[in-house]
């Protein structure tokens with residue numbers, strides 16, 4: 441059966457930006473599948489018309505089953521919002537390489553696998569839109585975030601290449617670069633920094649992160665609502681010719697403009713101060 445509604449798959453729908461986006465697209469008339477690992481959190485979206493799909497980006501079978509489910513039930517996929525992700529923080533010297541690999545498995549390779557699985561559906565229906573949630577952290581890097589930054593910098597290049605590859609098929613590729621957004625992301629990032637580097641030679645820098653960019657009572661409290669990002673995702677999903685990049689949310693434009701204008705050394709000073 442082919443859905444008469446446009447169909448969207450939103451990853452990371454169990455919280456934050458993904459939950460807001462899934463709700464918003466459902467309210468806008470999309471048939472929305474919301475994917476994540478926490479089934480109980482996904483169930484909370486059912487009342488808003490979002491269909492839960494329990495998916496772990498680290499599990500190949502989970503990804504293939506999810507896309508096959510959408511193909512069998514809805515018969516099409518118009519919008520893929522690759523939003524799921526997390527921040528693996530801590531000093532490069534301290535973070536075990538297995539955890540660094542896992543960061544890339546979720547933030548890049550799992551996302552890339554979903555792109556691979558979704559493309560036959562999109563091509564068969566003559567097009568679609570892939571929206572990759574990157575970050576200002578995909579352009580601007582600070583201390584103790586190397587693996588997160590590396591995964592998002594990689595996603596930026598991946599998306600530029602993909603956009604050009606898929607243009608002939610009518611598949612649009614959009615990058616969204618949020619600034620600081622009020623979600624569970626910051627607390628998880630701070631926990632990982634403390635686990636990896638909270639006690640050793642980088643502990644003062646971890647304290648700085650806790651007082652600075654990841655401070656739940658400071659930057660994180662001033663951070664923008666996830667709704668701000670959900671709104672631009674809806675705009676990009678509906679546009680026939682979306683922009684290649686959308687940067688918004690607390691500190692997004694100022695961060696990206698500074699990166700364009702300042703030298704590496706001046707940028708180091710600015711980010712180090714911000715990161716505590």
Ligand SMILES: NC(=O)c1ccc[n+]([C@@H]2O[C@H](COP(=O)([O-])OP(=O)(O)OC[C@H]3O[C@@H](n4cnc5c(N)ncnc54)[C@H](OP(=O)(O)O)[C@@H]3O)[C@@H](O)[C@H]2O)c1
Nearest residue numbers: 452454455456457476477478497524525575621623624625
């Ligand atoms: N918040 C910010 O300030 C900010 C700024 C720039 C960019 N971003 C990006 O925005 C995206 C959404 O983050 P958020 O701020 O909304 O954070 P969040 O509230 O922590 O949500 C992250 C989502 O990713 C899902 N996820 C994590 N690991 C997964 C896995 N292995 N398999 C499937 N799903 C997984 C989580 O679901 P489960 O745990 O239920 O699986 C959750 O739904 C991320 O890519 C993040 O890097 C956030």
